[in-house]
Amino acid sequence: MAELATTPSQTVGPYLHIGLTWDDGPYVVPKGTPGATWLRGRVLDGAGEVITDALVETWQADPNGRFDHPDDSWGPAPGWRGFGRSDTRDGGYAIHTVLPGAVPGQAPHIDVSVFARGLLHRVVTRVYFPDHADQHADDPVLSSVPANRRDTLIATRAEDGYRFDVRIQGERETVFFDV
Incomplete structure (x- = not known):
C-alpha cells in the first residue's frame, strides 16, 4: 500500500470576514438594552500593527452568571444568546453587550477567541x-x-x-x- 503525503497545514485566515459575519453578530444584546455597553479593541501582530482580517468571537454569561446552555448548572438562561462575533476589517472589533455576572467560583469575564492569518488554531x-x-x-x-x-x-x-x-x-x- 502506498503511503500518502501529509496535507500541509493551513492558517485560519485571512478571509474570515467574507463568510463568517452576519448583521447582528456584534450584538450580544439588542440596541437599547438597559445597561448595554460596547467592548471594542484591536487585534495586533508581533510588530504592533493592526490586523484587519481577523475575527473575534465572544461567549459570556448573562448579568446573573447564567448561560443559554443545557449544561449550565443553574439551568439555561432562556433567550440569552451570550455569543458575539465581529471582524476587524475596519481596524478593530466591536461587541455590544452587557457586563456578565459571576459564574460560580469565578469573577465576571467574557471568553474571547481570535482567528487570524498566520495562526494554525484560534487563540483563546x-x-x-x-x-x-x-x-x-x-x-x-x-x-x-x-x-x-x-x-x-x-x-x-x-x-x-x-x-x-x-x-x-x-x-x-x-x-x-x-x-
Missing part, C-alpha cells in the same frame, strides 16, 4: 473588567496568570464602554489559554 483568552476588581484575586484562572501579565486580561474604561486590545505576540502579548 478572557477579558475581565475593572468594575469587578474586588473579585479578581479569587478567580482561579486569573490567579494562575503571573502577576506581571494579569493586566493583559483586564479591559480599560472607554467613552462608550470598554477597550480590550488583543496582542497576538510581542511586547505586552495577551495571555492565551490552552483549551
